[in-house]
Amino acid sequence: MGNRYNIIGSKIFMTGGAGFIGTRIARELADDNEIILFDNLHNNAYKTSGLGDTPSVRLVQGDVRDIEAIRKAMEPDVDYVIHAAAIAGVDTVISNPMRVLEVNIKGTFNVAEAALGLKGLKKFVDFSTSEVFGQHAYNVDEFEINPTVTIGEARWTYAMSKLIGEFVVHAHHLQNHMPTGTVRPFNIYGPNQVGVGAIHQFVKRAIAGEDLTIHDDGSQIRAWCYVDDFIHGVLLAMKSERSAGRSYNIGNARSTVTVYNLARMVIDLAGSKSKLAFKAMNYSDVALRIPNIKSARDDLGFEPQIELEEGLKRTIEWYRGTK
Ligand SMILES: NC(=O)c1ccc[n+]([C@@H]2O[C@H](COP(=O)([O-])OP(=O)(O)OC[C@H]3O[C@@H](n4cnc5c(N)ncnc54)[C@H](O)[C@@H]3O)[C@@H](O)[C@H]2O)c1
Secondary structure, eight states: OGGGGTOOSOEEEEETTTSHHHHHHHHHHTTTSEEEEEEOOSSOOGGGTSGGGOTTEEEEEOOTTOHHHHHHHSOTTOOEEEEOOOOOSHHHHHHOHHHHHIIIIIHHHHHHHHHTTOTTOOEEEEEOOGGGGBTEEEEEOSSOOOOBOOTTOGGGHHHHHHHHHHHHHHHHHHHHOOOEEEEEEOSEEOTTOOSOOHHHHHHHHHHHTOOEEEETTSOOEEEOEEHHHHHHHHHHHHHOSTTTTEEEEEOOTTSEEEHHHHHHHHHHHHTOOOOEEEEOOSSOOOSEEEEOOHHIIIIIOOOOOOOHHHHHHHHHHHHHHHO
């Protein structure tokens, strides 16, 4: 599959490589490339990814807050750096905002600084988030950001740390000619997700016949992007020369639904008897989030292919198989 993007015979260093998205990228590229996954195993999708048996993929356990550990693991002939390590998941963000700021800001500083030493670096792909748009994000484009966030509220440390990360890598592009490119995932879901994603939780609970928890009345609106479509966007950005110094929204506006309707869809598609349990939310949420992917379309030729119903069917099937 790596051949589809003409990413062949390369050495790839990927932070957060043991995570949901990192392991999926590694599987896509492992046949044609050598891959170093750098991860402290805060989350671990690696153990169920099958990558342990893949000789071209190596896991190095380390922390992005430790620049010496990064320098040691980042071999000098690395061609691509993918920086996907982060603390995401709103529960961790609220319980430990200092750690979020450190990992996401200091970590990005460190990984970019270490990459400055790579002579043959072809692209530094940085992972941001759709959260950078704040509480209301309708048809939001890549360049104009007016985030509405509440100062001092722990929940927004994640969004702001990721936005700073974008500025860090853009500054390296401007000042040090580093070929950086940023992708902003909009609600990615699919097989082997770990952590706290809504679809991942809904599917697991629907299969087990347990209640699906909905915050407030479930009227929050999200556009869901199947992981294969997202990976396609990442690899296009990684390969494209036009992506240097740019940020891209990667998502699927056609797969937009309220959280309430999403839960109903999961229950129906899983043929489950689960019920919905409504719970009051104790932090501010994003009411509406739908991407505009015009730049990814124009620059990269990106177009999502897998609509929500099909993606949910595939996800449910995968979770059933590995239960
Ligand atoms: N999944 C989504 O919908 C989504 C949405 C927006 C942004 N993102 C971003 O995409 C990237 C990948 O997300 P994911 O969904 O695969 O999450 P994930 O939690 O599965 O992967 C992140 C990985 O980073 C690792 N990590 C955390 N702290 C670290 C540290 N200090 N040092 C080294 N590794 C560390 C974790 O162990 C984990 O394996 C993240 O940067 C995340 O912020 C994801």
